Amino acid sequence: MTRSTDCAVSGVLETTSVSGDPAIRLEQAAFGYDGVARVERLNLDIPTGAAVALIGPNGSGKSTLLRGILGLAENTSGRVRVLGETPERARSRVGTLPQADTRDTTLPVSLRQVVTMGLYRSRGALRPIGRAGRAAVNDTLERVGLAAFANRRFGELSGGQQQRGILARALVANPQLLLLDEPFNGLDRENRDTLLELVRELSSEGRTLIVSTHDLEIAQQACTHALLLSSGHEPHQPGHPAAFGLVDEALTLGAVQHAFQDVTVELDQHTVTTTRETEG
Numbered sequence: 001m002t003r004s005t006d007c008a009v010s011g012v013l014e015t016t017s018v019s020g021d022p023a024i025r026l027e028q029a030a031f032g033y034d035g036v037a038r039v040e041r042l043n044l045d046i047p048t049g050a051a052v053a054l055i056g057p058n059g060s061g062k063s064t065l066l067r068g069i070l071g072l073a074e075n076t077s078g079r080v081r082v083l084g085e086t087p088e089r090a091r092s093r094v095g096t097l098p099q100a101d102t103r104d105t106t107l108p109v110s111l112r113q114v115v116t117m118g119l120y121r122s123r124g125a126l127r128p129i130g131r132a133g134r135a136a137v138n139d140t141l142e143r144v145g146l147a148a149f150a151n152r153r154f155g156e157l158s159g160g161q162q163q164r165g166i167l168a169r170a171l172v173a174n175p176q177l178l179l180l181d182e183p184f185n186g187l188d189r190e191n192r193d194t195l196l197e198l199v200r201e202l203s204s205e206g207r208t209l210i211v212s213t214h215d216l217e218i219a220q221q222a223c224t225h226a227l228l229l230s231s232g233h234e235p236h237q238p239g240h241p242a243a244f245g246l247v248d249e250a251l252t253l254g255a256v257q258h259a260f261q262d263v264t265v266e267l268d269q270h271t272v273t274t275t276r277e278t279e280g
């Protein structure tokens with residue numbers, strides 16, 4: 001099936017070919033809060049198995065879009081289908097990694113307990129985890145390289161280890177779709193590379209991922225597709241897509257300039273200082 005994206009930029013990918021059922025279908029969708037759209041004009045299919053870099057300046061609506069896909073931000077207009085269902089019904093099959101600054105690291109819980117929480121979404125908190133659940137927690141901790149830290153208090157782990165622990169929580173229930181909100185923020189080179197490798201692996205297993213990031217190099221290294229959001233050009237105007245498609249085709253200089261406006265961005269390892277454009 002072929003559908004058109006609602007791209008505001010000429011010269012970027014206008015049409016994306018998609019085969020099979022998309023993991024996410026957005027039809028003129030908008031998401032926001034208290035009846036006010038914060039990101040809009042979303043008209044695209046995210047193919048099953050794609051790893052999508054979600055890129056855009058601060059306030060362009062990346063987190064709001066991810067929350068909308070989870071059914072946690074209002075779908076103020078249009079239609080959204082996630083894994084063939086409404087966001088609320090699909091939620092138990094979706095793993096999430098929220099932004100690091102939204103975490104409470106003061107709670108007296110171990111890393112193992114944090115990862116185990118990832119099983120509650122699909123099973124409910126009252127059902128015992130059982131042997132299979134404990135094995136899933138151990139395997140997932142092994143996978144993210146944190147088996148040796150299982151009983152360590154979560155708040156005592158380094159930022160990079162916490163990030164991998166939260167990823168393990170997202171992975172433990174074997175989700176088909178993963179939404180990672182700025183997972184690379186604040187990571188040193190080693191943790192960044194480990195996480196990059198994990199993202200590639202998860203994608204090669206056929207899972208669909210959306211990874212929000214400010215780093216275009218990460219998008220190019222780990223993702224198949226890119227969705228570039230532009231902030232509204234007037235204050236309080238909702239964000240909207242500037243480009244969507246295969247990563248090399250969507251991340252053109254024109255699309256990046258349109259999305260980032262006055263911000264300095266990195267493109268193909270060269271620093272590009274973009275200038276404000278008026279929308280044509």
Ligand SMILES: Nc1ncnc2c1ncn2[C@@H]1O[C@H](COP(=O)(O)OP(=O)(O)OP(=O)(O)O)[C@@H](O)[C@H]1O
Binds near residue numbers: 065
């Ligand atoms: N809970 C909320 N209630 C009302 N408005 C909100 C809420 N959360 C975010 N917003 C507003 O929605 C807009 C988009 O915010 P959002 O956090 O989705 O952007 P973002 O692209 O993820 O930004 P950043 O890169 O800074 O995380 C902003 O204007 C923000 O102030």
